[in-house]
Amino acid sequence: MAPKRNNANRGVSPNPKTATTTSAAVPLPPNPNPSAPIPGSRPSSAHSTVSTHPKTSASAPVSQTWDKVISNLTSHYQKSSPQRTKLLDAFMAFLVVVGVLQFVYCVLAGNYPFNAFLSGFSATVGQFVLTASLRIQTTEANKKDFPAVSPERAFADYVVCSLILHFFCVNFIN
Amino acid sequence: MSAETLQVLADVGKGKSTRSVLRVIILALIAGASIASRLFSVIRFESIIHEFDPWFNFRATKYLVANGFYNFWDWFDDRTWHPLGRVTGGTLYPGLMVTSGAIWHALRALTIPVDIRNVCVLLAPAFSGLTAIAAYLLTNEMTTYNSAGLLAALFMGIAPGYISRSVAGSYDNEAIAIFLLVFTFYLWIKALKQGSMLWGAFCALFYGYMVASWGGYAFITCLLPLHAFVLILMGRYSTRLYVSYTTWYALGTLASMQIPFVGFLPVKTSEHMPALGIFGFLQLLAFLDYVRSAVPSRQFQTFLWLFAGGIFVLSLAVLVIATSAGVIAPWSGRFYSLWDTGYAKIHIPIIASVSEHQPTAWPAFFFDLNLLIFVFPVGVYLCFQELADEHVFIIVYAVFGSYFAGVMVRLMLTLTPVVCVAGAIAISTILNNYLIAKTPTEEDQQAAEAAEKKGSKSGLKSATKPVVGIYGLWSKSLMVAAMAVYLLIFVMHCTWVTSNAYSSPSVVLASRMPDGSQHIIDDYREAYQWLRQNTKEDAKIMSWWDYGYQIGGMADRPTLVDNNTWNNTHIATVGKAMSSREEVSYPIMRQHEVDYVLVVFGGLLGYSGDDINKFLWMVRIAEGIWPDEVSERAFFTPRGEYRVDGEATETMKNSLMYKMSYYNFNNLFPPGQAVDRMRQARLPEVGPTLSTLEEAFTSENWIIRIYKVKDLDNVGRDHISATAFEKGLKKKKAAKKRGPRVLRVD
Numbered sequence: 007m008a009p010k011r012n013n014a015n016r017g018v019s020p021n022p023k024t025a026t027t028t029s030a031a032v033p034l035p036p037n038p039n040p041s042a043p044i045p046g047s048r049p050s051s052a053h054s055t056v057s058t059h060p061k062t063s064a065s066a067p068v069s070q071t072w073d074k075v076i077s078n079l080t081s082h083y084q085k086s087s088p089q090r091t092k093l094l095d096a097f098m099a100f101l102v103v104v105g106v107l108q109f110v111y112c113v114l115a116g117n118y119p120f121n122a123f124l125s126g127f128s129a130t131v132g133q134f135v136l137t138a139s140l141r142i143q144t145t146e147a148n149k150k151d152f153p154a155v156s157p158e159r160a161f162a163d164y165v166v167c168s169l170i171l172h173f174f175c176v177n178f179i180n
Numbered sequence: 181m182s183a184e185t186l187q188v189l190a191d192v193g194k195g196k197s198t199r200s201v202l203r204v205i206i207l208a209l210i211a212g213a214s215i216a217s218r219l220f221s222v223i224r225f226e227s228i229i230h231e232f233d234p235w236f237n238f239r240a241t242k243y244l245v246a247n248g249f250y251n252f253w254d255w256f257d258d259r260t261w262h263p264l265g266r267v268t269g270g271t272l273y274p275g276l277m278v279t280s281g282a283i284w285h286a287l288r289a290l291t292i293p294v295d296i297r298n299v300c301v302l303l304a305p306a307f308s309g310l311t312a313i314a315a316y317l318l319t320n321e322m323t324t325y326n327s328a329g330l331l332a333a334l335f336m337g338i339a340p341g342y343i344s345r346s347v348a349g350s351y352d353n354e355a356i357a358i359f360l361l362v363f364t365f366y367l368w369i370k371a372l373k374q375g376s377m378l379w380g381a382f383c384a385l386f387y388g389y390m391v392a393s394w395g396g397y398a399f400i401t402c403l404l405p406l407h408a409f410v411l412i413l414m415g416r417y418s419t420r421l422y423v424s425y426t427t428w429y430a431l432g433t434l435a436s437m438q439i440p441f442v443g444f445l446p447v448k449t450s451e452h453m454p455a456l457g458i459f460g461f462l463q464l465l466a467f468l469d470y471v472r473s474a475v476p477s478r479q480f481q482t483f484l485w486l487f488a489g490g491i492f493v494l495s496l497a498v499l500v501i502a503t504s505a506g507v508i509a510p511w512s513g514r515f516y517s518l519w520d521t522g523y524a525k526i527h528i529p530i531i532a533s534v535s536e537h538q539p540t541a542w543p544a545f546f547f548d549l550n551l552l553i554f555v556f557p558v559g560v561y562l563c564f565q566e567l568a569d570e571h572v573f574i575i576v577y578a579v580f581g582s583y584f585a586g587v588m589v590r591l592m593l594t595l596t597p598v599v600c601v602a603g604a605i606a607i608s609t610i611l612n613n614y615l616i617a618k619t620p621t622e623e624d625q626q627a628a629e630a631a632e633k634k635g636s637k638s639g640l641k642s643a644t645k646p647v648v649g650i651y652g653l654w655s656k657s658l659m660v661a662a663m664a665v666y667l668l669i670f671v672m673h674c675t676w677v678t679s680n681a682y683s684s685p686s687v688v689l690a691s692r693m694p695d696g697s698q699h700i701i702d703d704y705r706e707a708y709q710w711l712r713q714n715t716k717e718d719a720k721i722m723s724w725w726d727y728g729y730q731i732g733g734m735a736d737r738p739t740l741v742d743n744n745t746w747n748n749t750h751i752a753t754v755g756k757a758m759s760s761r762e763e764v765s766y767p768i769m770r771q772h773e774v775d776y777v778l779v780v781f782g783g784l785l786g787y788s789g790d791d792i793n794k795f796l797w798m799v800r801i802a803e804g805i806w807p808d809e810v811s812e813r814a815f816f817t818p819r820g821e822y823r824v825d826g827e828a829t830e831t832m833k834n835s836l837m838y839k840m841s842y843y844n845f846n847n848l849f850p851p852g853q854a855v856d857r858m859r860q861a862r863l864p865e866v867g868p869t870l871s872t873l874e875e876a877f878t879s880e881n882w883i884i885r886i887y888k889v890k891d892l893d894n895v896g897r898d899h900i901s902a903t904a905f906e907k908g909l910k911k912k913k914a915a916k917k918r919g920p921r922v923l924r925v926d
Contacts, residue, residue, distance in 0.1 A: 075475055075483050082474035120444060124437065132430035138466065139377050139423040147473065151419050154374045163377035167427060170381055174434040 094141045098134055105130040125178040132171045140164045199326075206330055207316060211309035214337025217675060218305040220683035222348045225700075227301045230685040232726060232743050234351035235733030238300050240268065241277040241351075245284060245296050252277070253440075259738040260728065261750060262720050262772065270440040271746065275360075275393030276353050279303070304346040304355035311597075312337040314362040319601050321369045321570055322563070325608045332604035336362070340677040341548035341596035347683050354593055357394030362597045364390055364400055365577075368407075369570045371428065375420025380427030387428065388435025391442055398451050399594050403580060404428065405458040407573045412465065416569060422466045429459045450503065457495070464491055536590040545585075547677065548592055551670040552603040559602025562609055578602060607663065614659045687730070689787070701785070707778070707884035708734035710877050715776060722769065723778035724758065724791055724798060725751055731778065740772055748801070755802035758837040759795070759810055765836045766872040766899065769889050776876060777887045781841045783856035784848070784882040790858065792824060795837055825861035839868040840887055843875060871903035 087095070108127050117123050143152055143160035155163070221230070229238045244252040255269035284299045315336035320329040336342065345354040364386045371379035391397040408425050411417065433446045433455070446452045468488065472480050545553050560578045563571035577598045585595035684690065689701040711721065712735045720738050721731050728742020741751045757768040769777070782790035791798075795815075802810040814831040817823055824838065832838055846854035846867040854863040873887040893902045 075471075075480075078475040079471060086474075124444070124447065125434075128430065128434050132434065135426040135430045135463075136377065138463075139427060142419045142423060142466070143375070143377075148419050152375050155376055160377070163381075167377050167381045167431065170385070170431055171434065174431070174438060178434065178437060 091141060091145065094137055094144075098137050098141070101130050101134040101137070105134070119180065121178055121180040125175040129172065129175040132175075133168065136164055136167050136171065203326065203330065207313060207333060210312050210316075210330070210333045210337050213334075214308045214312050215305040217338055217678055218308060218343060218347045220347065220679045221685055222301065224679075224683060224690070225685055225688050227298055228349055228685050228687060229297070229300060229351050229733070230347070230349040230687060231352075232729050233353075234300075234349070236729040236743065237276055237351050237353070238297070239729075239733045240272060241280050241300055242296060244277045244281045249278070249281075259736075260732055260742050260744075261747065262738045262740055264747065264750065266744065266746070271744065273353055273391075273393050273395065273439070273441060275389060276303075276351070276356055278392070279356055280351075300351045301349045304350050304352075305348050307356045307359045308337065308342070308346045311342070311359040311362055314359055314366055315597060315600055315604075318362055318366040318369065318597075319604055321366065321373065322574060322601065323605055323608070325605075325612055327611065328604045328608035331608050332601050335552060335600035335604055336597065338671065338674040338678075339549060339552065339596050339600055340674055340682065341592050341599070343674070343678050344548065344682045345593055347678070349685055353394040354396075357390060357396060358593060358597065360386055360390040360393060361396070361400065361594065365573070365597070368404060368424070368428065369573060371424035372420060372569055372573075375418070375423045377423060377427045380424045381431055383424075383428045384431035384435055387432040388438065391436040392439050396594065397436070399584075401446075401452055401455050403577060405455045406580070407576050408458050408462070409454075410572055410576055411569060412461070414572070416572075417462075417465050417469065419466070419469070421569075422462050425462055426459060429455055453499065457499070460495065464488065537588055540586055540589045540592060544589065544592065547681075549596070549599055550673045551666050552599045555603040555606040556599045557602075558606035559604070562605050563602065574598060574602060607667075611660065611663060614656050614663075687734075701881055701883070703879035703881050703883035704730065705734060707877060707879045707886060710879075711735035711737055711776070711778075711886065714877075719775040720773050721776050721778055722754060722757065722772070722774040724754065724780075724794060726794070727778060727780065740774065749805055752802045752805035755798035756806055756810055758791075759799045759802055759815075759835050761834045762836060762839070762870070762872045763900070764809070766889075769872075774889050777836075777840065777873060777889065779837065779840045779885050779887075781882055781885055782858045783841065783845065786857040787881075787883055788858060790841075790883070791837060792841055792859070795835075796822065798837070823861065824856060824859055824863070826864040833868065836873075839870050840873065840885060842868055843870055843885075843887075845882075869903065871899040 105127060108123065108130065112123050112127075140160055140163075142148055143155050144157045152160075229235055240252070240255075243255060247255075252274070253269045255267075256265060257268040258265040260266050260268075280296070280299045280303050283303070284294065284296050287294050287299070312333040316329040316333035319332035320326070322328070342358060345352060346358070364383055367379055367383035367386055370376075371383050387397070387400060390400060404425070408421060411421060433452075436442050436446055437444065447456070464487075468484060471483060475483070549556070556578070560575055563574045563578075581591075581595040581598050584591040687704050689703075691699050691701060693699045708731065711719075711731070715737060718738060720740065721735070722740045723731060725741040725743055725745060728739040729744075731737055731739050732742060741747075741754050745751060753768060753772070757765040760768075780787075780790045781792070782788060783792070796812065799810060799812050799815055803812055811831075814829060815822065815835075817827060817829055823829075824832070824842075828838070842856075842863060844867060845856075846863055846865065848854065852865045854865075854867075855861070856863060870887070872890055874890055875885070876888040877884075877886040879885070890899060893899060897905070
């Protein structure tokens with residue numbers, strides 16, 4: 007997911023910079039996205055959005071609600087996430103960065119060893135998804151959704167699934 | 181006394197552990213029954229591989245066992261599709277062969293010496309036992325009634341719709357694929373219910389096994405995303421859905437790409453895009469879900485609209501651009517023919533020519549599913565009543581399975597599991613309601629009424645459940661007896677269908693003598709054996725593609741085309757050779773180094789599956805490539821009839837196929853009385869003459885006729901004048917008749 011969305015962002019990212027000067031309402035939504043899926047990296051990017059937007063945006067209410075949304079999110083995140091979850095988030099952010107790098111490379115330098123690209127890329131995507139699943143399963147708030155899965159069980163599942171994932175990747179990489 | 185024994189019997193069934201023991205025993209018996217009912221063909225005939233495709237699978241399995249896995253993986257087969265060859269290792273689904281190879285090795289390791297042929301013959305029945313158990317597990321996820329699972333296992337075990345592809349000897353991909361299909365669905369439901377990564381990973385592994393086994397894996401690839409999508413639309417997104425789906429997709433897609441034949445398809449073709457799309461969509465939903473828990477709802481709404489709308493438009497645009505730019509391949513022909521049943525007939529005759537790709541006739545549903553087709557909607561209705569996530573799955577599966585089964589005969593196979601599950605739910609609900617001996621008492625009713633009064637203030641009327649019970653003993657026993665009779669009839673029907681319709685190997689034909697005893701017609705094997713013993717090791721055999729696998733498997737001779745119809749032009753070339761005049765066909769055969777030509781002829785015996793009946797497809801396929809040289813119209817009489825008797829068109833009479841089929845046929849009969857029993861046509865008094873081929877072999881009942889392609893003439897004449905010379909005709913006359921010059925091929 008993350009790479010896909012980042013792909014979308016990458017395609018758009020030149021636009022917001024140019025477009026924010028003309029109209030704020032439309033190009034704004036994609037702009038916070040890079041920060042969005044990566045709670046770990048959010049503070050830094052949130053700062054940047056907060057600092058840049060009020061200057062450029064013409065229509066005040068939308069950007070104000072946006073600022074509020076962002077600030078709410080960051081404060082909520084910092085308050086309610088335990089240290090372990092933050093660690094997971096940092097890992098996920100790292101995976102997103104790696105995925106984006108791979109994709110950029112693929113677009114710029116061609117996908118010649120397509121096997122290698124695919125396995126590398128799916129390894130990052132798969133690991134991201136598995137980590138997200140682990141994060142969901144270990145979050146206190148979601149406990150009632152998973153009566154059968156204790157945090158320990160979730161971690162064991164995570165390890166098994168990651169092993170399977172990387173076995174396939176290594177097998178596929180040629 | 182009798183009351184006491186009854187009491188004892190009733191007590192036996194009450195303990196929890198006794199029940200589970202009983203359940204295991206019943207399940208084992210069901211598995212045994214489903215294996216046993218598939219053995220008709222072995223008992224009636226012998227332990228033999230059936231039909232066409234299984235012969236290739238069998239040959240590939242023998243290759244695997246003889247040469248090991250790595251050679252099998254890199255197998256380039258130069259004995260098919262001469263002179264092109266086939267990259268067999270990269271163009272087959274290896275699951276079936278690897279499975280039977282592994283079983284064979286395991287049995288050898290246990291010092292049970294068993295022939296690989298017997299492993300192959302009995303693989304399908306063995307897996308059908310497993311399918312029954314998988315159906316039990318799947319159904320148990322749906323209801324709380326244990327009887328439903330057992331009924332489903334029973335239905336799955338003996339439903340003719342599944343038996344048709346899994347009798348002993350029917351060594352085809354479907355033999356193991358249906359088990360994998362049902363079991364993958366079970367694991368999916370399990371993963372979804374628990375929201376567990378581990379079950380999701382199991383689901384992905386079995387999905388990978390399924391991909392390795394059968395092209396029908398696309399059914400799972402489309403059904404699971406659809407289920408997820410329907411759940412999302414119903415507002416039932418849950419973190420469990422996220423965990424199970426994303427785990428399945430991330431691992432399953434990678435697993436499927438390990439198969440060389442599938443390769444990059446999962447990221448390149450449109451069939452696989454829904455799964456990817458839902459995968460991306462779920463990421464968004466998960467993120468939104470997180471945001472919603474973090475910010476107040478007012479802010480969330482603005483956030484949601486801008487964010488989701490923007491992403492949706494963007495991804496749609498990316499998809500459209502990628503498809504039109506050719507990054508993602510458009511849908512394949514077989515897929516189009518699923519939506520428009522007339523598509524294949526117009527654009528791809530080779531797909532339309534396969535009988536199992538035809539739309540289903542409605543009696544087939546009754547024939548293959550019998551009682552179940554009536555209770556199937558009831559089961560779906562009952563699923564609507566509960567409508568948990570897993571019931572949505574059954575509903576989605578039912579809708580799509582029915583549609584596809586109506587479009588293509590062979591997709592009846594994918595419908596059968598859901599029909600069995602839904603039917604079992606319906607019947608077990610009926611039985612559970614009627615089999616309870618206890619009648620509701622006055623107190624129960626009063627309590628219920630009181631509860632209703634209390635509840636009527638708050639809940640809807642339909643939401644409260646009044647105590648409904650069956651009071652009369654008569655109605656109970658009547659209903660139960662009726663159900664029992666239906667079920668017995670179902671079992672009888674299944675057995676009858678299995679023994680009469682689905683147990684024929686089609687390599688060996690059975691007929692009845694006038695006194696009622698069985699007579700075996702074994703022309704196929706007779707002819708293939710002749711080829712094996714009397715021709716060179718590398719003699720190329722030209723035949724229509726239906727018989728390619730059998731020739732490769734039984735006669736072990738190279739063929740021009742076979743049932744793996746990967747090269748339409750090559751098939752059309754054979755079609756052209758068959759449907760043209762000898763003068764045109766001979767150069768084609770020389771160019772392809774054909775040594776023998778094999779035709780199937782049913783005129784003597786009244787065998788309907790012969791080449792004259794398939795002939796129009798050869799013409800059509802050839803016409804698709806050479807519209808100037810072959811024309812379907814020319815094979816019909818001016819009145820539009822397809823005739824083989826004296827009034828057949830000149831094109832028909834001069835075609836190689838016609839000549840080979842009826843060559844010397846009239847010598848069997850008194851002059852002027854030769855009759856084609858298949859088409860009930862009286863043939864002309866003078867039979868066709870062949871000048872470029874000579875008859876090499878004709879089997880006992882004339883079903884298979886083999887011709888040898890003559891070498892070039894010794895003194896440089898063309899074949900027609902040579903034949904004419906040998907018959908003592910004047911040269912002048914022959915020279916006049918001469919058609920286009922015969923190409924010399926050195």
